Amino acid sequence: MASLTPRLFVPSTMDAWVYEDYGSPEKVLKLKSDVPMPEVNDDQVLIKVVAAALNPVDFKRMFGFFKYTDSLPPVRYGIAVVEVKVDFGTLAEYTFAEERMLALKPNNLSFTAAASLPLARETAHEGLERAGLTSGQSILILGGASGVGSLAIQACSLIQCLAKHVFGASKVAATSSTSKLELLRSLGADLAIDYTKENIDDLPEKFDVAFDTVGQCCEALKAAKEGGKVASILPGTTVPPAFEFVLTSKGSVLEKLKLPVLDPKSPFPFTKAVEAFSYLQTGRAIGKLVIFPIP
Incomplete structure (x- = not known):
């Protein structure tokens, strides 16, 4: 889940988790600073990321299971509140998405809860x-x-x-x-x-x-x-x-968000993303794992 930030106040670089080759998160996922900000088109929105959920497809993609259809590394990792381009995810300070794919966070949900749902x-x-x-x-x-x-x-x-x-x-x-x-x-x-x-x-x-x-x-x-x-x-x-089937994301579905089931270990801090992925890979997680807060 994310909050919108005016482009006027956005820095030129950011912190982000990146992998430059396929493999296990423990071996390839690295936290880097000074990562260039994503370029945003006129029909897209630049988003300040507050919390991000992890999904089994994330580490499978990192292992290269979908390498014939995905963009090649380096990859700014994470799955967005809605599906966005593969080479920019939400384990970073900023990401982007097309406006039609977005919905406002319900007031009754925390950022951790809201990030786990879409x-x-x-x-x-x-x-x-x-x-x-x-x-x-x-x-x-x-x-x-x-x-x-x-x-x-x-x-x-x-x-x-x-x-x-x-x-x-x-x-x-x-x-x-x-x-x-x-x-x-x-x-x-x-x-x-x-x-x-x-x-x-x-x-x-x-x-x-x-x-x-x-x-x-x-x-x-x-x-x-x-x-x-x-x-x-x-x-x-x-x-x-x-x-x-391949998911077709749209903002109208996000407006129907319900109560999440969060794993008791959630949230993991931003610096512990590798540990979060390791736990996700065990198959013992209940519901969703979330990274929060993201600086």
Whole structure:
């Protein structure tokens, strides 16, 4: 999440996390000063960054998983409040985005909370929308305690379901490890499934929609009814007839931000970005990790 700063008062250089080669965050991610400010076009807004969320796609991109479609390093790292050009992210003092992709931060959310929401919230909403979830259908969310998974379950409070109350789902089920089952229930899941103890093949029912947020496409396919839809947010992991999608960000969706689920370790200070990425890579994070404050 960010605040707008008049161009008149912006310095010529900034502090930013940069990587100049592909590899693990511990080896390639460096904090540098005197990084040139981004050049902003007439249809773009220069943004003073206050807080930034980390996403699994961030370290995967750093490892080079998407190097054939991304810009080449050096990269000013981080995912923006909305998706922006790959070579400038939000682990920096300033970034930019097209005006149509922005929305004001709600007054009732802190910068830490607001920064955690956009990418995951938009992905959750678009995934359910593209899967064609309609009133009366059932859904299984694989990775219910992830940033996207938790927001796919919840809505305005921790006991409401986005899938239920926006899309009209008849039953919402979600998977997680044992320690996160109560979180799923508190978010509004009707059925919390412990993937460490229960096999998807052994579930007594199949689902109209399976939404994979953690790279378990084969399990999602097993859980779907014949003719059901399987959506995945992980590029390169889908198996037909499942489908993956590329998020299309727009400011109007950001205006519908809800309550986030933040990992207890959040926020990490700006100087501890490498440590934050290391923790994210363990797969033990709950909800979202946020860097705050950004000087």
